[in-house]
């Protein structure tokens with residue numbers, strides 16, 4: 001279901017198509033190009049590394065990979081990182097690590113993973129099995145065993161499922177594909193406590209929320225908790241394919257030599273791109289920018305919703321923003337595109353905005369004016 005445009009170049013928050021039409025990008029490749037398109041620091045790092053060393057094998061250390069692992073572990077709970085090529089691969093590794101962790105301890109029956117309804121963790125067989133949306137699983141039976149689901153943000157439902165047979169609870173700190181759903185205050189720390197009480201591992205999928213988007217480097221840092229395992233991808237290398245699974249030393253030890261591996265994951269070229277991305281993100285304090293501009297964006301959407309009864313709600317965290325409508329959002333996406341704005345619709349009636357973190361207030365204002373025009377039309381009058 002592709003849109004009928006072909007994009008040929010990008011710079012900052014702007015994209016240009018083959019007919020020379022320009023768009024302000026409020027999607028950033030779905031929460032990927034957090035620094036904007038073709039950021040010079042990343043472009044320069046890729047060009048330099050391409051002339052130095054592109055690929056060896058994970059049989060050896062390379063400087064960019066080691067520096068990247070240190071950069072990440074210096075800034076969060078994790079002691080160890082496994083690099084891969086996508087969010088699905090990072091989650092696949094997390095699921096494998098959780099199961100292996102209990103296997104290594106002799107608790108071979110402890111393999112259940114409790115996941116959330118409406119979650120999204122990827123499209124490999126294990127990650128679609130962990131995904132709480134039937135449409136993602138349809139036609140791929142038999143899916144993997146051992147995954148159970150509870151409603152997101154319902155601690156009592158989770159308590160009823162977590163016992164000594166559960167290896168891990170796996171969730172997004174805020175659901176992205178599921179409709180930009182932010183949990184209530186205290187929910188994530190109750191999940192942490194429950195995992196501590198039962199010995200289950202806590203896996204946080206920060207593929208969409210991580211790398212500054214949620215107003216902190218990692219979304220969980222705003223909730224004052226630490227998982228045992230965290231997964232990243234999307235914005236990690238600002239558009240080049242990279243994933244990562246981060247874990248505490250205690251959990252990571254379950255992956256001994258040969259337990260899990262990758263040919264391309266964390267190669268020098270991609271690691272150099274990720275390092276340039278993260279250093280720029282930190283130097284320019286873009287997580288704080290995401291927090292500030294996300295608040296501005298939601299305030300403007302709330303004001304718009306006062307005038308438009310078709311808007312049922314505004315939600316989000318940092319610059320991951322959702323707008324719930326009382327009808328299908330596809331026509332709004334098409335109308336925005338015709339007016340030069342790229343946005344996206346999920347779960348049929350929720351508009352999702354995930355612009356580069358360098359988006360300006362003026363660009364947000366321009367989108368609001370565009371939405372105002374659309375919601376003032378007779379189709380959206382109630």
Ligand code: PLP
Pocket residue numbers: 085086087088089091120121122123172176177205206207208209233234
């Ligand atoms: N996890 C989350 C929370 C995601 O949003 C996505 C992709 O949208 C994935 C995992 C899968 O990532 P990838 O498409 O890189 O495999």
